[in-house]
Amino acid sequence: MTRYIIRRILETLPVLIGASIVVFLLVHLIPGGPEVVLLGERGSEANVAELRTRLGLDRPLYEQYLIYVGNILRGDLGRSVAGNIPIADELRQRFPATVELSLVALTIAVVVGVPLGIISSVRRGSWIDTGTMLGSLVGVSMPIFWLGLLLLWIFGVALGWLPFIGRLSPNVEIQTITGLNMVDAVLTGNWSGLVDALKHLILPSVTLSTIPIAIIARITRSAMLEVLHMDYIRTARAKGLRERTVILGHALRNAMLPVVTVIGLQLGSLLAGAVLTETIFSWPGIGRWLFNSIQGRDYAIVQSVTLVITFIFVVVNLIVDLSYAWLNPRIRYE
């Protein structure tokens, strides 16, 4: 297993380096070059010249890349054009909002998707199976930014049941400890804050969870169907075990492998989907930050957010891969 882990990590490194080169080069491809990135379009000629020497833009490209990577490794992502604030600081401040949203959405997806998949496979051909399959087909076909608007209009505007802007109502405050509002509210015993945070979470997290629900339900169903006609299931039934035990104890355990993989892979796409969802619900995470930076042509932020999300995406995929191998020894010895 150790050897497998080392091999997979070594295989991931070139991909990460390649991705960082792409992100680095992106900024050099902008019409006007990186000077524009860092000064905006307002920089005077003297400013530009001064910046070029200060940032080493007159040096060869490969040297600049090494400096760039060196800075990243030291946690320095540069400064934003607009506020001239260190990007890393702002990232740290906004990141928990995205993490909270993604984790809640993923939890909803698992809690809804896995049971739906199990029931559909056991009651194959029933109305609940047909409904789930139809629903998941529509779920993957529906753009999430439209679903978000639809929910916003129904539950936010028309019925007025749920808030649809931001993470908290203006008059509510939660002391920051972890940055995850729900956790912080519990830690500080701020129950009214918790309720408010939960209410704000419902619409964006449900929006973000639809595609994962559809995918998880589909995979769970097909993995269960594959397992259900295995010999050991017949044996378990023949032994007289209760159907519940057969399904949850024998079938589900063996069907979990692909399901776990898919759940892990969804986390990466949730981060990307967060750009759209956060934009709709004015959620102050990194997705909305990326959107605002694009509007403001703050390329330095676009560059950093892209790099950070991609880095997380790659690392999560690696972890999924490793856990898959850990769950299924056959993979390791290939």
Next chain:
Amino acid sequence: MGQVNTTQALPLALGIEEAPYLSEWQSLWLRFRRNKSARIGAVIVILYVAVALLVPLLDHYNPLRDQNLSARFSPPSLEHPFGADNIGRDVMRRVGHGASVSLVVSLLSVSVSVVIGVTLGEVAGFISGWTDSVIMRLMDIILAFPSLLLAIALVAIFGPGLRNAMLAIAVVNIPVYARLARSMAISIRNEDYVMAAHSVGARPRHILIRHVLPNSLAPLIVQATLGLGTAVVETAALGFLGLGQQAPYPELGKMLAESQQYLVTGAWWGMVFPGISITLVVLGFNLLGDGLRDTLDPKLRGTD
């Protein structure tokens, strides 16, 4: 679809999977017609293509002049079946023109990714060695990015607009086709007929174009059909973020973003109809793609 001619009705009636006297194409067509999702998908896609082709031909639309303040926020009616938006533009008209924009963008971007991706993949799989390694590592790097995020970054850097959006969507989807084509090329490389072509002295280019490509066509068609659906959503997503089609030109994603600005007034029609259109089109491509997979891939036939 109601009338079934006798050559096809006979095997159906006898419950025979493939009658011996049917040609390959006939039996494909028969399987296709018997597949429910393929049928529904095909109908949706054909309707969509008809709308997308006919609307620009029949209706000369100038978005720069389209404004009718007396019709602002008109709810759906006979005059405006999908209602009118915040400056009184007819939503149905704009949905129609937006649909043709999506069709053009998605067709072009999928064509670009298929041509580049398949070329790279077939070459990588067929030649193997370091060419293979270099090409596939490049594909891995593109795949390292969440695809929509990379498209967003590319358009943000190169400048918003429909052309850049189309190119970005094409670039981020290249690896999908490259990987598929490569795996097909590898599995076909050792087939007898390829060996035979080799042994009679056919050049690699000839073998690639005459043997490997035609035999990897089926899965590529399936993937490209599903890819059209993805491209429609991605185009709309970029439009929604303000990176695709620019105002005042109609585009479904852009229309959704505009509708959000006046949604609190209760004018839901500006948001509902463009959204239904995107969903239907994507659903059509997904159903058709799934149906084609069942039809074209005999190994999967009969399974769920």
